[in-house]
Amino acid sequence: MLLSEFVDYLDRISGTSKRLEMNEIMKQLFLEHRDEVDILAYLIQGKVAPDYSGLEIGISEKTVMRVLRNLTGATENEEISLFAKTGDLGEMAEELLSRGKQTSFFNEPLTLDEFFKILLKMTGVKGQGSSGTKEAMLTDLLIRSTKRESKYIVKIITGNLRVGVSDASIITALRLAFKPEIEQSEVEDAFNFHPDPAYVANLLLNDRINESAGPTPFIPIKVMLAERLQSLAQIIEKLGGIAALEYKYDGLRIQIHKRGNEIRTFSRGNEETTKQFPEIIETVRKVNADTVILDGEAVPVNSETGEIYPFQDVSRRRGRIYDLPEVSEEIPIMVFLFDIIYLNGVPLNGKSYTERRKMLLETVGENDRLKFATQIITKSSEEAEKFFETSIESGCEGIVAKSVQENSIYRAGNRGWLWIKFKRDYQNEISDTLDLVVIGAFYGHGRRKGSFGALLLASYNRERDMFESVCKIGSGFTDENLSEMKVIFSNLITDKKPSNVDSEMIPDVWIYPEKVIQIKGAEITLSPVHTCAKELVGKNGLAIRFPRFTGTWRTDKKVEDCTSSVEIYELFKMQKKTSYKEDSN
Numbered sequence: 127m128l129l130s131e132f133v134d135y136l137d138r139i140s141g142t143s144k145r146l147e148m149n150e151i152m153k154q155l156f157l158e159h160r161d162e163v164d165i166l167a168y169l170i171q172g173k174v175a176p177d178y179s180g181l182e183i184g185i186s187e188k189t190v191m192r193v194l195r196n197l198t199g200a201t202e203n204e205e206i207s208l209f210a211k212t213g214d215l216g217e218m219a220e221e222l223l224s225r226g227k228q229t230s231f232f233n234e235p236l237t238l239d240e241f242f243k244i245l246l247k248m249t250g251v252k253g254q255g256s257s258g259t260k261e262a263m264l265t266d267l268l269i270r271s272t273k274r275e276s277k278y279i280v281k282i283i284t285g286n287l288r289v290g291v292s293d294a295s296i297i298t299a300l301r302l303a304f305k306p307e308i309e310q311s312e313v314e315d316a317f318n319f320h321p322d323p324a325y326v327a328n329l330l331l332n333d334r335i336n337e338s339a340g341p342t343p344f345i346p347i348k349v350m351l352a353e354r355l356q357s358l359a360q361i362i363e364k365l366g367g368i369a370a371l372e373y374k375y376d377g378l379r380i381q382i383h384k385r386g387n388e389i390r391t392f393s394r395g396n397e398e399t400t401k402q403f404p405e406i407i408e409t410v411r412k413v414n415a416d417t418v419i420l421d422g423e424a425v426p427v428n429s430e431t432g433e434i435y436p437f438q439d440v441s442r443r444r445g446r447i448y449d450l451p452e453v454s455e456e457i458p459i460m461v462f463l464f465d466i467i468y469l470n471g472v473p474l475n476g477k478s479y480t481e482r483r484k485m486l487l488e489t490v491g492e493n494d495r496l497k498f499a500t501q502i503i504t505k506s507s508e509e510a511e512k513f514f515e516t517s518i519e520s521g522c523e524g525i526v527a528k529s530v531q532e533n534s535i536y537r538a539g540n541r542g543w544l545w546i547k548f549k550r551d552y553q554n555e556i557s558d559t560l561d562l563v564v565i566g567a568f569y570g571h572g573r574r575k576g577s578f579g580a581l582l583l584a585s586y587n588r589e590r591d592m593f594e595s596v597c598k599i600g601s602g603f604t605d606e607n608l609s610e611m612k613v614i615f616s617n618l619i620t621d622k623k624p625s626n627v628d629s630e631m632i633p634d635v636w637i638y639p640e641k642v643i644q645i646k647g648a649e650i651t652l653s654p655v656h657t658c659a660k661e662l663v664g665k666n667g668l669a670i671r672f673p674r675f676t677g678t679w680r681t682d683k684k685v686e687d688c689t690s691s692v693e694i695y696e697l698f699k700m701q702k703k704t705s706y707k708e709d710s711n
């Protein structure tokens with residue numbers, strides 16, 4: 127396939143705001159170029175490998191600008207004003223190159239495969255002199271490409287493709303192209319255990335998708351997640367009258383993979399975190415298993431008393447965002463294990479919670495770095511209440527209740543009522559924090575003049591693959607937070623509403639949905655303005671009243687992992703039930 131043909135597809139995808147149409151275009155692309163689907167599955171999001179690989183092209187904006195100046199004779203000032211106008215290096219490249227450039231002696235058009243190989247090569251260029259090498263590689267690419275291709279080359283190389291293609295839409299389009307007869311959930315399951323779109327494409331192409339999906343050592347899985355309910359009695363009832371309750375540790379999710387002497391850890395967002403946990407790695411080395419995948423929570427503890435520190439307090443006090451390495455220098459980290467997903471060549475995801483817990487206890491020995499999550503199994507909500515209180519006294523944020531029924535499998539990447547979380551209930555408050563995605567910003571007034579004063583936030587609607595507006599937030603920000611925002615959003619501001627955003631409220635600037643912010647809110651109300659869960663509610667959408675920033679940017683969460691519109695709708699319904707009860711009393 128020629129790069130120019132791929133660029134045609136990118137133009138068509140970025141030209142539509144309709145999800146179905148976008149999926150159709152991608153389906154056609156995958157069908158017509160099935161022999162290159164491995165490459166396409168990455169490049170369609172401007173990537174060269176699955177996210178967990180951590181591979182980056184790593185070329186700086188400065189380098190790109192220098193290359194463009196050399197090729198076109200533009201001055202630095204021209205570039206600065208053009209960048210201010212377009213806000214995007216790709217658009218800028220297209221405009222500068224359309225004024226004329228150095229051309230190539232050999233006019234062979236670039237193929238997609240060549241382009242991909244050059245990108246891969248760039249990821250491997252490191253160390254001294256690497257910036258010069260990358261500069262030369264980019265110059266070659268741009269000399270050989272048309273101005274339209276150059277636009278996308280620059281966007282991809284600088285990590286700014288942003289045509290609105292999510293993992294979910296790729297997975298859907300791959301299924302539609304190669305196996306439309308199977309259920310979407312089957313493909314999602316495979317992806318949740320092996321979050322690599324090219325891997326899933328191959329499973330579909332080779333008719334192997336129905337081999338049961340499961341974990342593979344050293345491929346980080348999308349972890350299992352919990353639903354919420356408002357009372358312990360409701361929770362026990364929902365789980366079939368009996369439940370395992372575990373302390374809910376307030377730390378960072380950690381997935382530990384071990385094979386022989388090799389041990390690696392991954393975060394909730396599938397980033398490799400091995401270097402951040404040297405002491406944990408050493409301890410896991412002693413675990414008596416050849417291959418194993420463990421799931422747990424890493425928590426800072428007081429080295430004197432063994433007491434647990436609430437993680438968010440530790441990070442907030444230091445004014446940092448989820449910054450483990452520096453914390454661990456002074457404060458030791460412990461891991462509380464609560465699951466085992468793979469053992470000695472056998473995937474355990476299909477086994478029940480009770481079986482997995484038993485295997486976890488048999489496989490791992492506790493020590494002062496590694497412990498099992500404190501657990502009871504109960505039918506009684508009074509007992510649950512007491513257990514909840516002791517968890518709070520021990521420095522935890524609540525409990526996670528887990529199904530002990532036959533079907534209590536490990537569901538990667540899913541909520542689905544096998545795990546339910548319960549936190550301390552604050553009166554007149556939504557008890558849990560929400561993680562929302564920034565989709566726009568408003569300029570500040572008065573003291574906040576010159577920086578942003580408020581943000582427009584959205585929840586994620588999985589079904590529609592859209593970010594739906596849910597509140598405008600201006601509270602809880604310190605001056606420092608506000609000035610930081612310029613840096614946080616520097617590459618994400620756009621004057622056009624992104625195609626995967628649904629909002630009737632118009633901010634001063636739109637922001638590509640890439641940053642997740644944690645907030646607290648008072649209640650959820652019906653809203654004629656916001657679009658959250660609109661198709662579930664009816665005429666109105668939902669909004670969060672009195673939202674305020676908790677001080678934490680959820681850098682460990684991908685935007686698709688933020689609070690979903692359905693969750694907000696569930697919270698809204700629970701709230702209605704509670705207030706109904708209060709009214710009738």
Ligand SMILES: Nc1ncnc2c1ncn2[C@@H]1O[C@H](COP(=O)(O)OP(=O)(O)OP(=O)(O)O)[C@@H](O)[C@H]1O
Nearest residue numbers: 351352372373374375376378379423464499526547
């Ligand atoms: N015993 C436990 N079992 C499962 N998860 C636990 C346990 N203890 C702590 N956790 C943590 O609790 C998280 C779920 O609760 P919480 O809502 O606080 O986290 P979140 O990341 O904001 O939300 P979520 O993970 O549900 O999207 C898990 O992802 C895990 O990191």
